[in-house]
Amino acid sequence: MLPSPESLKETLQAQLPGIGLSIEGEGFGVEVKDWVSVCRYLKTAPALELDYLSDLTAVDYPPDRIEVVCHLYSMKQKHGPLTLRVKLNRAHPVVDSVTAVWRSAEFQEREVYDLFGVTFTHHPDLRRILMWDGFEGYPMRKDYVVEDQDVLEKPA
Amino acid sequence: MALRTDAKPTLETQPLEVNLGPQHPSTHGVFRMMVSLDGETIVKLKPVFGYLHRNHEQIAEDITYIASFPFTDRLDYFCAMSNNLGLAIAIEKLADVTVAERGEYLRVIMAELTRLVNHTAVTGFLLNDMGAFGTPLLYAFREREKILDLFEAASGSRMMCNYIRPGGVREDVPDGWLKRAKEIVDRYPTFLDEFEALLTKNEIIRQRTQRVGVLSKELAISAGVTGPMLRASGVNYDIRKVDGYSFYSRFSFKVPLGSIGDVYDRYSVRILEMRQSVQILQQAFKQIPDTGPAISPKGVALVKAPRTFRPPKGDAYGRIESPKGELGFYLVSDGSPQPYRYHVRAPSFVNLTILEDMCLGCKVADAVIILGSVDIVMGEVDR
Numbered sequence: 001m002l003p004s005p006e007s008l009k010e011t012l013q014a015q016l017p018g019i020g021l022s023i024e025g026e027g028f029g030v031e032v033k034d035w036v037s038v039c040r041y042l043k044t045a046p047a048l049e050l051d052y053l054s055d056l057t058a059v060d061y062p063p064d065r066i067e068v069v070c071h072l073y074s075m076k077q078k079h080g081p082l083t084l085r086v087k088l089n090r091a092h093p094v095v096d097s098v099t100a101v102w103r104s105a106e107f108q109e110r111e112v113y114d115l116f117g118v119t120f121t122h123h124p125d126l127r128r129i130l131m132w133d134g135f136e137g138y139p140m141r142k143d144y145v146v147e148d149q150d151v152l153e154k155p156a
Numbered sequence: 157m158a159l160r161t162d163a164k165p166t167l168e169t170q171p172l173e174v175n176l177g178p179q180h181p182s183t184h185g186v187f188r189m190m191v192s193l194d195g196e197t198i199v200k201l202k203p204v205f206g207y208l209h210r211n212h213e214q215i216a217e218d219i220t221y222i223a224s225f226p227f228t229d230r231l232d233y234f235c236a237m238s239n240n241l242g243l244a245i246a247i248e249k250l251a252d253v254t255v256a257e258r259g260e261y262l263r264v265i266m267a268e269l270t271r272l273v274n275h276t277a278v279t280g281f282l283l284n285d286m287g288a289f290g291t292p293l294l295y296a297f298r299e300r301e302k303i304l305d306l307f308e309a310a311s312g313s314r315m316m317c318n319y320i321r322p323g324g325v326r327e328d329v330p331d332g333w334l335k336r337a338k339e340i341v342d343r344y345p346t347f348l349d350e351f352e353a354l355l356t357k358n359e360i361i362r363q364r365t366q367r368v369g370v371l372s373k374e375l376a377i378s379a380g381v382t383g384p385m386l387r388a389s390g391v392n393y394d395i396r397k398v399d400g401y402s403f404y405s406r407f408s409f410k411v412p413l414g415s416i417g418d419v420y421d422r423y424s425v426r427i428l429e430m431r432q433s434v435q436i437l438q439q440a441f442k443q444i445p446d447t448g449p450a451i452s453p454k455g456v457a458l459v460k461a462p463r464t465f466r467p468p469k470g471d472a473y474g475r476i477e478s479p480k481g482e483l484g485f486y487l488v489s490d491g492s493p494q495p496y497r498y499h500v501r502a503p504s505f506v507n508l509t510i511l512e513d514m515c516l517g518c519k520v521a522d523a524v525i526i527l528g529s530v531d532i533v534m535g536e537v538d539r
Contacts, residue, residue: 025470051377055473055484055501069486071473075377075393081473104380107509115211130206130538139211146214 002048002079016041027083035086036096042072042082043101049074050082053102056109058116060141066093066116070105088118097123115140171199176523178207184281185534189511189523196519201512208538216498221247221487222321222462224498229316231500232536234274237266237307238478240320245401246474246485247322251467255402256452259324261444264403265337266319267476268433268440269307272344273300274479275384275426275433278531282423283355285528286364292354299347302340309333323455334441341437348430356427365419369514369526372417379510382503383481385530388425389417395477402476407439419529463493471497480504480531500539504532 002008005023012021012028019038020031030038042050050072059067066088073080086095097120099105109120110129117138120126128135137144171192177183186207192200212231216224228243229236241263248255255263280296304314310329311319319326355361371381376389386393394411396404412428414421451459458465467489475484481503488497507530515523 053380054475054482055486055499057486057497057499057501059488059497069471071484071486075391078393078398083471083473102380103375103378104506104509106379107505111505115213128206130209132206140214144214 002082008048008082011045011047012038012041015045024085025083026081027085029085029087032086032088032095036098036101039084039098039101042084049076050080051075051102052080053098053104053108054081056098056105056112058112058118058140060090060116062090062142064090066090066118068095068112068118070098093118094121095119096121097126099123114138117141169194174520176520178204183527184532185537187527187532187534187537189527191520191523193520196521198515198518198520198523201515201523203508203511205508205534205537208534210539212539213498213500217495220462220493221465221467221495222459224495225321226316226318228500229318230535231502231539232478232480232483232504232533233315234277234533235270235479236315236317237270237319238476238483240317241267241402242474242476242478242483243485244320244322245476246472246487247467249474250470250472250487250489251322251465253322253454253458254452256324256449256455258328258445258448259450259452259455260403261440262325262329262450263320264407265437265440265444266307266310266317266325267402268437269303269337269341271433271479272341272430273303274531275430276300278528279351279355279423279426282419282525282528283361285524286361292351295347295351295354299344306333306337306340309336321451321455321459323453323458324449324451326451326459328450334444338438338441341434341441344434345431348427352427356424361423362420364522364525365423365529367416367418368518368522369419369529370417371510371514375510375513376417379513380506381481381510382507383477383479383531384425384429385417385422385481385507387411388414388421390415395475395482399475403440404436406443407436409436419525422529422531466491466493475501478503480533480536481507500536502536502539504530505537505539508532508537 009021019034022029042048052073052075054071054073056070068086070084071081097109109123112118113126114128114130171194174191177188178186188204190202191198228239231239276296276299280293283292307317308314311317371389373389376386390413409432412425414425469491471488473486475482483503484501486499487495490496514526
């Protein structure tokens, strides 16, 4: 069983001094600068061993923030999920990639980049994945305007 | 004259770039592999997809929770029932909906029948990829059709079932359905024996699949691979056991494991899983109550008046062991009748991450088999 968020927070702050961490529901909100170090710790700490990144996605909260959300489980100890969130500036959403920690982030981060426009630094191959190269805009953002399919040609 | 093996190549060579797909029967839909070849050996492989992308997630954010169910049928169109179940479980978690007992048993029965359908079909396709055109696939499809008839009797549609709802199932199965289903399930091991007699010890199949596309345990875990692929690599992780969702904790069944994680192991794990599914089904047929509602009162209210269904603010991540792996739905509610955020964690999308790692150093003909053993459905990968 996973420890409660409160005790986990204490452990994390003791192990990684100076990190910004807030309890949100069943999981944590992590600050952008600590994103990879917290993830790496959660994966390797012997009591947790959250070795399986199940799901990584984003939620758009206009006008000012985008949250990257991920759900972690442990395949060795069979516990989870632990939800991690990181709040990003919607105008320039940039966060470090966790592909080096969990390989399963590779395509999921590409999808978030493709549909939300979040840039993951140090990602090995950050390209669009579902939309085509050269597509403009980020379709999953709340302010994305869907093209009107009934109009054959755009008025000049 | 002795063959010189230490000779340095005198000609300048360059890798050959080949596109496998997007329109090719071996790619299981519109999927493209950009392959760099050195002779016949793969030195680089990049999967390209998105041809079937229709932004399922965005569509779902504009409609009510219930209205998404028909769309989930089209995610993994082989396993409509388990996709319905995944979304139903996520909604139940979000809004705290209880499930009627008979409905829950029917859901387990449908989910396991779907597993039989999926594994039978993918095994048939694997043989097709190896060049055994037609015959094994038709054996597989003959059995699959019998189960699809059951789905049609229960839901009105062979493949796009749209049957499971939060709180239970849309409506109870017709009279005599369970008896008919039991007969088909009881006969299934006979079919599996026949299928295995044709395939399991077949020398050609062993030559083509053993030690091909090996996936190590460590990489499988790190890459978030789930389902039969993960268990073929020897990791004991089955969400039916780990989470014990639905009534799976009431049944006794084993989790088959492979040893080295090659294509042959994935094939064997799927065959063994089908035998376990038959056991689960037989227990479910014994345990299911004869009477009782197939859907709970809250579920009925939700289905009858979807626009009045406003889950409390918050989020929920519901996941199930679909035939292809972990199928997860992440829902965020803002208290309105539509989900604020709706995300599908598709198993075959994540399982494709390590396609290149498995294919490097293999021959180009093996890439087709390795892709087949991943078991992808483009409706789910592209969403």
